[in-house]
Structures are given as structure tokens and as C-alpha cells.
Amino acid sequence: MPPVSKALKGFLLAALPLSAGAPHAALAGDPRFRIVLNWTSESIAPPRREFWNHFELNFVLIGGRQIEERTSRDPSPTKRWSPNQNRTVALGDQYAVGQWPAIWRIVDDRTLIRIVAYPSHSWIVRVRTDGQSSCSATFEWRLKDGFTEFQGWSEARKTATRYVNPIARKWRCEVLQQT
Numbered sequence: 001m002p003p004v005s006k007a008l009k010g011f012l013l014a015a016l017p018l019s020a021g022a023p024h025a026a027l028a029g030d031p032r033f034r035i036v037l038n039w040t041s042e043s044i045a046p047p048r049r050e051f052w053n054h055f056e057l058n059f060v061l062i063g064g065r066q067i068e069e070r071t072s073r074d075p076s077p078t079k080r081w082s083p084n085q086n087r088t089v090a091l092g093d094q095y096a097v098g099q100w101p102a103i104w105r106i107v108d109d110r111t112l113i114r115i116v117a118y119p120s121h122s123w124i125v126r127v128r129t130d131g132q133s134s135c136s137a138t139f140e141w142r143l144k145d146g147f148t149e150f151q152g153w154s155e156a157r158k159t160a161t162r163y164v165n166p167i168a169r170k171w172r173c174e175v176l177q178q179t
Contacts, residue, residue, distance in 0.1 A: 032060045032176040035137045041166040044149055066090050067104045120144060120151040127173065137173040141166040
């Protein structure tokens with residue numbers, strides 16, 4: 001694991017006693033983040049058209065060793081969070097996003113990444129932070145060798161999809177108020 005910056009180390013050290021043993025609930029001092037992304041891509045099948053997607057990721061870094069995450073694809077302000085979209089995982093441990101493997105990792109002293117490995121591609125969310133008051137996010141859709149298009153699942157249409165040209169159109173990363 002890469003070395004951790006003083007900013008990241010400060011809040012990691014404060015929470016380290018929490019990290020031993022079973023998963024723990026987030027505490028008031030644990031850093032909390034929200035990433036909201038609206039992106040488009042061009043559907044190849046079924047019908048060819050541009051479509052918009054929404055993704056929201058709320059997460060807490062617990063004790064510097066675990067991530068508690070909550071995700072939603074519902075853009076409405078009154079969204080409902082389903083239980084299978086809430087999870088606590090150890091940094092570096094593989095877990096499932098739907099049926100696909102995912103992992104959180106520390107890249108360097110200010111950067112975390114979340115990778116989901118779909119059959120045709122990897123989707124990477126890179127979060128940079130000072131650990132206390134600011135963050136930024138970037139997104140990458142990386143095709144695997146031998147693939148020329150992305151494959152996914154449309155929950156709304158209950159069917160497999162194929163698409164090209166995913167583009168992040170609007171996004172924000174927020175450090176949420178510590179409670």
C-alpha cells in the first residue's frame with residue numbers, strides 16, 4: 001500500500017482503533033464523501049440512441065481500512081436506497097456490485113479508486129482529497145482487450161445493452177459535513 005499523506009494520515013490515525021475485527025459503523029469523525037455523476041453514451045442495441053445515466057456514490061472511510069458505501073442510479077431527490085446497495089468492505093478486498101467484482105484501493109497519499117470489473121470493461125472512479133474539506137472525482141471506462149464496445153444491463157428495460165462513447169457530462173464531489 002502506498003504511503004499516506006499527513007492530511008490523510010490525520011484522519012486515518014484517529015480512526016485506526018476501529019479497524020480491528022469485524023466491520024464497524026461509521027463514526028462522527030470519519031470522512032464522508034458524495035460523488036454524483038451524470039453521463040451519456042450511445043446505445044448500439046437495443047435501439048440506437050443516446051441515453052443519459054445517473055450514478056450517486058456516498059461513502060465513508062472508516063478507520064482508514066474500510067469503506068462504507070451507498071450507491072444509487074435514481075436521479076430523483078426522493079430516491080430510495082435499497083439494502084443491497086449499502087455495504088461495508090475492507091480496502092483492498094474484492095466484493096460484488098451486482099454480479100460483478102469490485103474493489104476499493106489507495107493509489108497514493110491523496111487518492112482512492114473504486115474499480116468495477118464488467119465482462120467487457122472496467123469502470124474506474126478516482127477520488128482525490130485533502131481528507132478534510134475538498135475532493136475531486138474522475139471517471140474512466142476502460143475496454144478490455146478484444147472488445148470494441150461496452151456491454152451492460154438496462155434495469156429499466158430488463159435487457160442486455162451494448163454501447164459506445166461513454167462521456168461524463170456533469171459531476172461533483174463533496175466532502176460532507178462531519179456529524
